[in-house]
Amino acid sequence: MSNVTVYTKPTCPYCHRAKDLLDNLDVPYTEYDVSRDPQLYATIKQRSGMNTVPQVFAGDTCLGGFSEISALHAKGMLLAALGLTEQP
Numbered sequence: 665m666s667n668v669t670v671y672t673k674p675t676c677p678y679c680h681r682a683k684d685l686l687d688n689l690d691v692p693y694t695e696y697d698v699s700r701d702p703q704l705y706a707t708i709k710q711r712s713g714m715n716t717v718p719q720v721f722a723g724d725t726c727l728g729g730f731s732e733i734s735a736l737h738a739k740g741m742l743l744a745a746l747g748l749t750e751q752p
Contacts, residue, residue, distance in 0.1 A: 667694065667722075667723055668686065668691055668692065668693035668694070668720070668721070668722055668746055669693060669694050669695075669696065669720075669721045670682060670683060670686070670693050670694070670695045670696070670718055670719070670720050670721075671695075671696050671698050671704075671705070671708050671717055671718060671719040671721075672695055672696070672697055672698065672717050672718050673697065673698060673699040673717050674697060674699060675699075676717050676718065678716075678717070678718055678729060678730040678731075679717055679718040679730070681730045681734075682718040682720060682729065682730040682733060682734075683695065683718075685730070685733060685734060685737060686720075686733075689737075689742070689743065691743075691746060691748065693720075698717060711726065712726040713726075714726070714728070714729065716729060717729070718730055720732075720733050722745060722746045722747055723747065727745055727746075733745075
């Protein structure tokens with residue numbers, strides 16, 4: 665299983681939706697609040713090419729934000745993209 669990391673800001677509604685989706689699928693993840701760490705935010709923006717949060721990573725691969733992981737889930741492809749073959 666890939667390590668799932670979610671970069672968020674506390675006031676971001678899409679961040680809450682992304683975490684809710686992962687929680688509903690029982691996917692464990694590590695969350696980082698980038699509003700408290702501008703250097704971390706700059707680093708992940710450079711890594712992903714995205715300027716928004718949430719940013720969801722499976723290992724070193726950025727899957728995108730809430731819209732992208734929601735679309736993967738709707739296609740039945742999210743768990744595989746996260747490195748899971750079935751719900752944990």
